[in-house]
Amino acid sequence: MAVLALPTKAQTSAQAVILSNEFPGNALQKLAVAGYVNLTVYQTLQQIVNNANPSISSIITPAFLNELASAPAPSQIFTSKFGDYVTDNSIEICTDGTVQQNVFTGSTYYGTAGTSSLDTQVSGIADLRVVYSSTQAPLVSFTMGTVTYGAFAILYVPATSATANPNPAASSTSTSTTSTPTPTPAVPEFPTLAIILLSVSMLSALIIVKKEKLIH
Numbered sequence: 001m002a003v004l005a006l007p008t009k010a011q012t013s014a015q016a017v018i019l020s021n022e023f024p025g026n027a028l029q030k031l032a033v034a035g036y037v038n039l040t041v042y043q044t045l046q047q048i049v050n051n052a053n054p055s056i057s058s059i060i061t062p063a064f065l066n067e068l069a070s071a072p073a074p075s076q077i078f079t080s081k082f083g084d085y086v087t088d089n090s091i092e093i094c095t096d097g098t099v100q101q102n103v104f105t106g107s108t109y110y111g112t113a114g115t116s117s118l119d120t121q122v123s124g125i126a127d128l129r130v131v132y133s134s135t136q137a138p139l140v141s142f143t144m145g146t147v148t149y150g151a152f153a154i155l156y157v158p159a160t161s162a163t164a165n166p167n168p169a170a171s172s173t174s175t176s177t178t179s180t181p182t183p184t185p186a187v188p189e190f191p192t193l194a195i196i197l198l199s200v201s202m203l204s205a206l207i208i209v210k211k212e213k214l215i216h
Helices: 027-036 041-051 062-069 168-173 192-215
Strands: 013-020 090-094 099-102 115-122 125-133 140-144 147-156
Touching (some): 013 027, 013 041, 027 041, 027 125, 041 090, 090 147
Parallel strands (some): 013 147
Antiparallel strands (some): 013 090, 090 099, 115 125, 125 147, 140 147
């Protein structure tokens, strides 16, 4: 007796992490310049998590990475190079193996209710900020086709880092041209009335001496 195979139930939901290329930080472009361009999308996220200091593994957990790793072999996260996306606004790395492309910015959610953030460093990027949901709810949700994605974290380079002095060494060794004003020595005060009285007294004494000389 033949056994009929039941059709696989279509996936209707998935988790995601977002890499935002928002201006002026342009995290995707900075990662590409740093050497991530030839890695797959999955390898890129894996390297970011492994190299981050301080660690972000409590946010993008080993369990999440393992779920990504269990996606089917032909999935986009394994077949697409990170360099294919460096000019996009943002990419969403999803547990169903897809790489979605939308417009999400981490700065939009930074400091908002129900979120937390962590600033970290990875190879090639001095400052990478992770904004993530501090509740059970996703940071942002979006639907593509029949699948609803819940993104729990957005990684981006904040504007304060992007506009920092690009040559800190030159800044630290530069000589300031602002001169410090030379203090004016204080002149000791002497009461004007005392000077007048002293002058009158000396003049009176001189007159008395002259009169005594004339008498004698």
